[in-house]
Amino acid sequence: MSAKIVGSLQSTLSKLNAIQKPIVYNTKVAAEIAKQVYTKEGMAFPTGEQFAQAQQTVQKGLNLSAWKGLTVRDVAKGGVVAAELYTFFLIGEIVGRRNLIGYDVKPAVEHHDEH
Numbered sequence: 269m270s271a272k273i274v275g276s277l278q279s280t281l282s283k284l285n286a287i288q289k290p291i292v293y294n295t296k297v298a299a300e301i302a303k304q305v306y307t308k309e310g311m312a313f314p315t316g317e318q319f320a321q322a323q324q325t326v327q328k329g330l331n332l333s334a335w336k337g338l339t340v341r342d343v344a345k346g347g348v349v350a351a352e353l354y355t356f357f358l359i360g361e362i363v364g365r366r367n368l369i370g371y372d373v374k375p376a377v378e379h380h381d382e383h
Contacts, residue, residue, distance in 0.1 A: 305311075314322070328334060362368055 365371060
């Protein structure tokens, strides 16, 4: 390998080592919080019966004969709800970016020159 590639790999490995401890720490904190919430809320894993019931519900939803009974009104209502959900998603994106137009993404050529 060339010295440039080796140097790049060493640099990448040193950066990964630098962020390893915070990642491990934050993962342990998140696991502890999840464990506390699980205990406080009295949560439990679903039973086999609950899994079977959920599977039957999904299979009923995928049954094509159930979809054939939909009316135009039902489809229109579903379309309106989907449009509302998509609108809320878009509003959230705008708020998150703090910009109406879009993300400020630099071209790849310009980004490459910075390194």
